[in-house]
Amino acid sequence: MRILGIDPGLTRCGIGVIDAAGRAVTMVSVDVLRSAADEALEHRLHRIATGIEAAIAEHRPDAIALERVFVQQNVRTVMGVAQISGLVLRAAAANGIAIELHTPSEVKAAVTGYGQADKRQVGAMVQRILGLAVAPRPADAADALAIAICHAWSARSAAPTAALTPAQQAWQAAERASRR
Template sequence: MLVMGVDPGLTRCGIGVVIGTPGRAELVSAGVIRTSPDLDIARRLLQIEAGLEEWIAAHRPDAVAVERVFAQHNVTTVIGTAQAAGVALLVAARHGIPAVQHTPSEVKAAISGSGRADKAQVGTMVARILKLDAAPKPADAADAVALAICHAWRGSASARLAAAAEATARPRTWSQVVAARGVS
């Protein structure tokens, strides 16, 4: 599957496009959408939207994987980061492309086998997986590539879970969720 990873941010929004199947991945393209801190937030979000539209038009990904933003993240930037992530989810939905969110720990675990790997270890593993001399630069692009690899490798499992959830007509209570997943 062709996956576009998005490492959301207002100043630098990392993008990484990867073709992958569990255990294998090939880099298609990576880069960064930049917006100027001189612009107001509304215009910055508009620029991010325009950049994402270009990337999607150029690559037509099967899925968009966005890093999940938590309220506990850096409080001075978390609102802007959440809004950039929201624009990525919105643009994917507009094109009917499944949009999924992965936590940084999920990405680290998928790439390196450990949810606690540091940035350098993830970069080294990304380069090795993609058979490159070094991880894509800047770091935001490398993080987006790692997200895309994570989703390509987890995607089939996620798709099965999603299909199962659809089939059971969206259970709403915890006991229904447990029942639908066959967990006792």
């Protein structure tokens, strides 16, 4: 299964593509779409939307995994994330691609085993899981790949717990706790 992971952001939008077969995941591509803060909002949104559509056309994913918008102290930041998330949802619908949203704590738990991991820890685990020589930079790139990995592993959540990796078991525990 090919998964496009997206870490939405108006200034930097991480795009990570992986192939997943069982527990094995391999990186296909990683990029960060950028827009300048001094550019008109409509041009920034168009720039990011064009990049997302190009990634879909190039990599033809079976699924899109998107980080769920969450409340932050900075309203301007959350608005940009929400706007980009809307573009991703629209692109998924237009292309008939299944999409799933994952919370930041779900993603962190899936790749590190700890839902409060910091960006450095997430990057290091993405590097290890994908067998990369270095962690993807900037953090938005590593986060996009982590979102895709989380999606790949969550798609098998019905598998017996004993067959799952510790990171997957942690993700399932966090998922069960979030439903309570």
